[in-house]
Amino acid sequence: MAAASRSHYYREPRSPFRRKIMPFKSYWTFAFLIFTASKCLADDDHEMEEFLKREYSLSKPYQGVGSLGSSHWELMGDAMVTTEQVRLTPDMHSRQGAVWSRLPCHLTDWEMQVHFKIHGQGKKNLNGDGLAIWYTKERAQKGPVFGNMDNFTGLGVFVDTYPNEEKHLEAQKKRYTPRTQRIFPFVLAMVGNGSISYDHEQDGRPTELGGCNAMVRNLKHDTFLFIRYVRRRLTVMIDIDGQHEWRDCLDIPGVRLPKGYYFGATAITGDLSDNHDIISLKLYQLTVLRSRKEEEEEEEEEITIPSVDNIELLRLGQTEEGMSGLAIFFTVFFSMLGCIFLIVIGLVVYSHWSESRRKRFY
Numbered sequence: 477m478a479a480a481s482r483s484h485y486y487r488e489p490r491s492p493f494r495r496k497i498m499p500f501k502s503y504w505t506f507a508f509l510i511f512t513a514s515k516c517l518a519d520d521d522h523e524m525e526e527f528l529k530r531e532y533s534l535s536k537p538y539q540g541v542g543s544l545g546s547s548h549w550e551l552m553g554d555a556m557v558t559t560e561q562v563r564l565t566p567d568m569h570s571r572q573g574a575v576w577s578r579l580p581c582h583l584t585d586w587e588m589q590v591h592f593k594i595h596g597q598g599k600k601n602l603n604g605d606g607l608a609i610w611y612t613k614e615r616a617q618k619g620p621v622f623g624n625m626d627n628f629t630g631l632g633v634f635v636d637t638y639p640n641e642e643k644h645l646e647a648q649k650k651r652y653t654p655r656t657q658r659i660f661p662f663v664l665a666m667v668g669n670g671s672i673s674y675d676h677e678q679d680g681r682p683t684e685l686g687g688c689n690a691m692v693r694n695l696k697h698d699t700f701l702f703i704r705y706v707r708r709r710l711t712v713m714i715d716i717d718g719q720h721e722w723r724d725c726l727d728i729p730g731v732r733l734p735k736g737y738y739f740g741a742t743a744i745t746g747d748l749s750d751n752h753d754i755i756s757l758k759l760y761q762l763t764v765l766r767s768r769k770e771e772e773e774e775e776e777e778e779i780t781i782p783s784v785d786n787i788e789l790l791r792l793g794q795t796e797e798g799m800s801g802l803a804i805f806f807t808v809f810f811s812m813l814g815c816i817f818l819i820v821i822g823l824v825v826y827s828h829w830s831e832s833r834r835k836r837f838y
């Protein structure tokens with residue numbers, strides 16, 4: 477409408493409006509751009525609603541937890557339910573326990589809020605091994621990956637409380653550079669496709685998607701972990717300082733997880749131990765706006781095997797970070813080489829010039 481009313485000024489050739497008025501077509505293109513831009517911005521603000529899904533949640537008084545087939549959550553191994561928590565392992569060596577949902581989850585976008593507690597007698601770094609939260613194809617399998625099977629298919633988020641690799645290096649009087657060294661307890665995410673093994677001796681370093689340090693042991697206040705999966709973006713956040721503030725741990729786009737997998741929590745102890753408690757698992761369904769294009773894309777290619785887009789680049793980025801000291805060295809080295817080269821050229825040119833001047837004098 478604005479364009480139409482302004483076009484009256486066209487009759488006056490020298491109107492100051494003249495140059496400002498856009499042709500009809502570009503006016504609409506512009507409006508469209510503004511519209512899409514604002515829409516994208518709204519989406520980036522995570523404007524979404526969330527609904528607690530009780531069937532995938534676990535909370536006090538833990539009525540649906542047990543070994544009976546009728547329970548929503550299956551208890552395994554050394555795990556025990558009390559009035560206060562589901563204790564996956566007690567603070568005793570060589571235990572493992574798990575709790576697994578019996579219902580496959582078919583939601584597209586979700587967030588799992590984990591209220592957990594890790595505590596025990598062990599001093600700093602003399603405790604282990606940690607707990608894991610799962611969204612996997614397989615369920616209720618025992619194994620070495622925090623009490624779950626290796627070569628799992630799906631997502632695992634680990635709270636690793638024992639630095640196996642760092643302890644091993646320490647014994648050899650070696651260590652990572654401060655930049656690449658990880659401080660434990662360490663939260664780490666990994667996506668498996670059925671043939672990727674978790675390297676326990678390296679605390680999963682070769683297969684990690686990202687992670688962060690989280691001092692979660694023996695705290696008086698409540699500790700939480702959030703795992704959010706929205707539009708194929710995996711975000712892990714922690715709230716461990718008792719301030720009710722979420723801290724980003726990792727955020728990775730292009731994570732492809734099939735629907736219909738199972739949620740679970742597992743823990744394991746070895747020579748060293750801890751109580752690994754789950755106080756609650758709350759699963760929220762998130763409803764987010766999707767563009768028609770996104771919807772079509774997602775309908776077209778149904779995900780059957782979990783994967784992460786550009787995983788090689790992700791790994792490359794991590795090693796590059798470790799090598800940046802070397803990169804700085806080379807940059808400095810070659811700049812100095814360049815300067816020396818320029819100085820030499822300068823000297824040669826100068827000596828030629830002064831020589832020819834000398835010749836002219838004679």
Ligand SMILES: *[C@@H]1O[C@H](CO)[C@@H](O)[C@H](O)[C@H]1NC(C)=O
Pocket residue numbers: 669670671672781
């Ligand atoms: C699983 O991932 C590995 C490493 O990215 C790859 O080599 C392998 O082909 C994948 N397996 C399947 C079944 O997709």
Ligand SMILES: *[C@@H]1O[C@H](CO)[C@@H](O)[C@H](O)[C@H]1NC(C)=O
Pocket residue numbers: 626627670671672673
């Ligand atoms: C896991 O996969 C790796 C490589 O595909 C294989 O070597 C290993 O035997 C598998 N482990 C188990 C427990 O299936």
Ligand SMILES: [Ca+2]
Pocket residue numbers: 605636637638639640676679
């Ligand atoms: Ca470890």
